[in-house]
Amino acid sequence: MRFQYSKWEQGSATDEQRLQQMVSLFNYLVVKSSGDVEEALEWLREIAEEYGLFDESMTIDDLVEKLKEEGLIEDVRDVITLTTKGIQRIRQDALNEVFTSLKKGPAGSHETPNTGRGTERQGETKKFTFGDQPTNIDLTSTLTNAFRRDGIDNFNLREEDLEVYETEHQTTCATILMIDISHSMILYGEDRITPAKQVALALSEMISTRYPKDYLALVTFGDDASLVSINEIPFLNVGPFHTNTRAGLQMARNLLRRRGNSNKQIFMVTDGKPSAMYDSNGRLYKNSFGLDPRIVNKTLDEAVACRRERIPITTFMVARDPYLIDFVEELTKANQGRAYYSDLNNLGEFVFVDYIRNRRKKFTSR
DSSP states (O other): OOOOOOOOOTTOOOHHHHHHHHHHHHHHHHHHTTTOHHHHHHHHHHHHHHHTOOBTTBOHHHHHHHHHHTTSEEEETTEEEEOHHHHHHHHHHHHHHHHHHOOSOOOSSOEEEEEESOSEEEEEEEEOOTTOOGGGBOHHHHHHHHHHHHTTTTOOOOGGGOEEEEEEEEOOEEEEEEEEOSGGGGGGGOOOHHHHHHHHHHHHHHHHHHOTTSEEEEEEESSSEEEEOGGGGGGOOOOSOOOOHHHHHHHHHHHHHTOOOSEEEEEEEESSOOOEEEOTTSOEEEOOSSOOHHHHHHHHHHHHHHHHTTOOEEEEESOOOHHHHHHHHHHHHHHTOEEEEOOGGGHHHHHHHHHHHHTTSOOOOO
8 A cells, every 4th residue: 555645734644644543433433333344434435525535645445455454354255344353443442532532530550548458559658567568668667667766876677667658459340331222222313322332342442451350241231131242342233122221230230249359330321211121921011101110110129239239330321301310310319329411422431430430439338
């Protein structure tokens, strides 16, 4: 692939920068098309023609060849598909996009207010106890204790003289991300599922790279709940489903029960009320009109069960209808969790700030 360089102007992008911008745009369109690469490329052609994104220095055919060259896409039986590397690049782009919107905040690994055997030093010191890391010994305080007792001329260091820096206790966390895939996520001409998928992609990439000891699982819920592989996120699609929030919470709670992590949490991205559940006979009971007390009460019971197992639920609402807000407030009250009402552009910012902040506190029993 050849690059033809035109006259440089301040603020203009290089050909390589343009290429990376096109790759990022392509990745977004792949997520929006639920992993259909050929449909994403067709959309890209239409956008490029309307806005003049390509020229002689770089055509869409050049972009396709570059994507193949980098191993992001491949031909499988005359059909262009994503590769594993391509899915990883989509996660990285999603993560980068979310972090560009974040304000400067706390960095580093997850911390709690508790001191313990961690790696981040505090300003305070304490007496050395068995198990403390020798690298955390405060030399100045230790020598001062010895000199204060015996003087400089009779220097004699004893174990009781040793002082070590307090450290922040770093913890691991098990998180279930629940995504609503009911039909309402694409109703009224508003695409709510694509931002939800981007957040899931970014969160999975952040946890795998920055917090590799953490556990993340993705649960989708429509008429029923399903456990979804992280690699399947770009291919998620909304179906002609109702919203079985109860089934999603039940599956999330069962998954977290198997984890040994002391910190467990559920993040739920939804735009609607619960409108379905399975009855005692295993039949799907549905009611799309208003808030059905039978469905709502069973869903709230599940929120209480999560609270009893010390699993806080953080709900991210991407709709603001008053009666939906009333339900979310009831669910939040039952679980003693949290709720955010976010527009689609800020969804990632809310999720990431909350994820990092939750690691800086100790989850306590409700």
